[in-house]
Amino acid sequence: MAAARHSTLDFMLGATADCNAVLKALQPVFQEQGMTETVHNWEDHGYLATYIKKNGSFANLRIHPHGLVLVDLQSYNDHTKGREETDQLLNKVEERMKELFHGNLKRIKRLPAILRGGVIDRYWPTADGRLVEYDIDEVVYDEDSPFQNIKILHSKQFGNILILSGDVNLAESDLAYTRAIMGSGKEDYTGKEVLILGGGDGGILYEIVKLKPKMVTMVLIEDCIPVLKRYAKEGRMFDYVINDLTAVPISTSPEEDSTWEFLRLILDLSMKVLKQDGKYFTQGNCINLTDALTLYEEQLSRLYCPVEFSKEIVCVPSYMELWVFYTIWKKQTEV
Amino acid sequence: MAAARHSTLDFMLGATADCNAVLKALQPVFQEQGMTETVHNWEDHGYLATYIKKNGSFANLRIHPHGLVLVDLQSYNDHTKGREETDQLLNKVEERMKELFHGNLKRIKRLPAILRGGVIDRYWPTADGRLVEYDIDEVVYDEDSPFQNIKILHSKQFGNILILSGDVNLAESDLAYTRAIMGSGKEDYTGKEVLILGGGDGGILYEIVKLKPKMVTMVLIEDCIPVLKRYAKEGRMFDYVINDLTAVPISTSPEEDSTWEFLRLILDLSMKVLKQDGKYFTQGNCINLTDALTLYEEQLSRLYCPVEFSKEIVCVPSYMELWVFYTIWKKQTEV
The missing domain is CATH 3.30.160.110 (Sirohaem synthase, central domain)
Known part of the structure; x- marks a missing residue:
């Protein structure tokens, strides 16, 4: 055509x-x-x-x-x-x-x-709504799952890019993302219990097993809410929880109505399975969506337990915009 | 308007x-x-x-x-x-x-x-000709010098961006560029003689003086050709030559007709002032312009002395495309 x-x-x-x-x-x-x-x-x-x-x-x-x-x-x-x-x-x-x-x-x-109406669509706007053209030269995969549209497009410079319902998730060039969501090389995973929520591209698991953890549990294709609830009930605890779920939840029902309530539910449940000296890592948003970042940080002050957090700004090559990553930990009570 | x-x-x-x-x-x-x-x-x-x-x-x-x-x-x-x-x-x-x-x-x-015809122009195509929109929110400076158009535009996420005749040169977010053109942290500059060609944003000088070199010479606003010729004649030698001139020469005359001959002249003169165990660093081009990269590498085989080179692919945030950096050194003769 x-x-x-x-x-x-x-x-x-x-x-x-x-x-x-x-x-x-x-x-x-x-x-x-x-x-x-x-x-x-x-x-x-x-x-x-x-x-x-x-x-x-x-x-x-x-x-x-x-x-x-x-x-x-x-x-x-x-x-x-x-x-x-x-x-x-x-x-x-x-x-x-x-x-x-x-x-x-x-x-x-x-x-x-x-180029309008081409077989290969090269235009994938940034999270902050800017027009950017990618050097896409091949449609590797393009199908609708029951949950979302899944595309793998090949970029000359970034390699294969995973695009979920129009949202650029990750490319082969983006080790910077995986490094950042693992704590930017500052953590010692040796002998540790790690929980990965999502992480469907496999990058985090691939990198973490190199670091000799005791056990990595990946909740990948299931709804993570009931799994987290079960772990919390069983008293199963982790040194690290890495939330690498899709930026926009596929669905917030039946648990919560709004995205923010849903995100808070995941945060609360994650804190319940996080050891007292454990760390929770997640990606936040693009640096320009300051309102969304502020709203996220407000959720952090509304969890069942007091937490502290730090953030880091990272350049993920295929995103074409700077991205904020969070580290969250339980506030240590004075002894 | x-x-x-x-x-x-x-x-x-x-x-x-x-x-x-x-x-x-x-x-x-x-x-x-x-x-x-x-x-x-x-x-x-x-x-x-x-x-x-x-x-x-x-x-x-x-x-x-x-x-x-x-x-x-x-x-x-x-x-x-x-x-x-x-x-x-x-x-x-x-x-x-x-x-x-x-x-x-x-x-x-x-x-x-x-947005077409706005006071702020947000569209600055990549070196490989892709359409990208920047989050420009202010024109800080916009003047024609005798040599080129000089713009400083403020980006919300990248800070101030220097744009010379429409070509994105560097932004405040781009420490990755400066690090790469200094050898990516693998060099020991202590007590060394360093020559910077260009480097007008001051980033290289700022970073290098932290590393206690013996002397840094920066050929910034002059034509570097006569300076290099004089150094070569005087037998002045450097441990490091960092070529941070504009990607496209302002003028190749009166020395050479073509850009490639001109680039080779600079390379030849740089090798003349480079110590036998010295290193020459420069930025190459965006990774997608493979023909230009190949042509550049061909020039390296045509210098007055045999050289070897390595290259590194770096993500410079404000470029929105991956960039190739070169390290070049004199081939060591077998003893």
């Missing part, structure tokens, strides 16, 4: 625009390509010219009177020739604009073209 | 599209917003419907017969109400499409809106 290639070229002028002069200067560039024109004139909001080509591609020229000229071009992405034609057209528009304004343009911005 | 906000919403259908049915289903959504319609029918390439609103915003509905429906919406970004209206319109389009296809859509993709 042919994808569409969306190219943009923007001009910020130094002053207000003579909309008609800009239109007249650029019209021939499009018409030379055999494109037919339709012009809408808002009077007080400038012009929109639409140029249509026989091969199914089209362009928009939007001229804002306050001095902004935006060009959009949508064409098929199925042959190199089409891409060259697009580039040539945008080059000509840029030349003409430079001539018209004698090079006196405040900004000329041409973004990398956006 | 009001920036434009460009929103997109794409649908990949499971099969070919009945273009007319899609158009008829979506028309009312736009018309309810008081938008006037112009339709172009390519027959063999589907439809383009353009919807124009009195307030200067407009939408494109492009229906490709092979099963791709693309919606674009451009509006002013000057008030929250406008953003809400855009979101509501796109929500309605999405609802209507789900109704029409009974939820049987292969992919629905809504990218974060692109």
Whole structure:
């Protein structure tokens, strides 16, 4: 299936625009390509010219009177020739604009073209909602489970990336994540009892067994709530609890209604199975979602037992944003 | 100056599209917003419907017969109400499409809106040409020097970012860069003679003086070629040469015509001032530009003296792509 290639070229002028002069200067560039024109004139909001080509591609020229000229071009992405034609057209528009304004343009911005409707989807926004394009070159796996959509996409630089319901979870490049959620190399796991909640990519288990723990228990494909409740009832205790569950719970029902209550339930149960001098590690959120981080920290003050925490900011390569990791421990009572 | 906000919403259908049915289903959504319609029918390439609103915003509905429906919406970004209206319109389009296809859509993709012509430019493509949006919230500095455009933009997570002629050079978050170009903590700088070429952000100098070198010489604002020539002539030798010049030379003239010849000249001169057991550190390129990396490595085999090299792949937070760093040393002759 042919994808569409969306190219943009923007001009910020130094002053207000003579909309008609800009239109007249650029019209021939499009018409030379055999494109037919339709012009809408808002009077007080400038012009929109639409140029249509026989091969199914089209362009928009939007001229804002306050001095902004935006060009959009949508064409098929199925042959190199089409891409060259697009580039040539945008080059000509840029030349003409430079001539018209004698090079006196405040900004000329041409973004990398956006591929729309391609078999490979390269756009996976960050947790803080920014647009980022990945160097995806292969869809390794793409299926809906009863719980979520599971994608494994291959990135040239990051290796395979696990994407759960559109959320970038982890890539092969991301040892920094695994290191951070294990305490950044500052812990001695020798002979210790470790509980991993989630950890489905296997990275934590792989790294931790190298460190000679006594036993690692991984609650991977089950609902961890009843398991934690059973451990708590049995009095089974751990030196380390590593919460590597999905950032957004698959479901909070039937236990709790809100995500925050649910997260607090897991925290409370985890504290119940954590030894008095044990440590609880978890990933928090991207550094820019300060409200979510604050809300999480508020939950920590509402657990059944008093806890203290520290946080670390880590660069996880495939995330393209800095990430906050938490270490939580039971507050030691004065002797 | 009001920036434009460009929103997109794409649908990949499971099969070919009945273009007319899609158009008829979506028309009312736009018309309810008081938008006037112009339709172009390519027959063999589907439809383009353009919807124009009195307030200067407009939408494109492009229906490709092979099963791709693309919606674009451009509006002013000057008030929250406008953003809400855009979101509501796109929500309605999405609802209507789900109704029409009974939820049987292969992919629905809504990218974060692109801000075009804003005072703050948030889009700084990677070295390998991918579109990435930064969390820029302030223009700290923006001036043209006789050599290049110099921008310092503030990122919420990366701190101040130095951008030279559109190329992201370094941010306050990027100690990983400085560490890597100093040999990743594996070198003993105590009592050593160090030459820094470039290094204008001061990071290398700041870190290296902590390590008690004998002397650090920084060739920062001069053309480094005559300086290196003079040192070579005087027989001045260094234990470490750290090349932290801009990735793309400001000018290769009058010395050499091509960038590669120029880079080789710097390498040759650096080797002349490097002690027999000294080390030369430099950044290479992003990991995806394999051709450029290969060309660079070819230059290394063409120096006046035989050299060996190793490389390391480093995640520099603000780059949003993995970066290759080189260590180069003179081949030791067998005794």
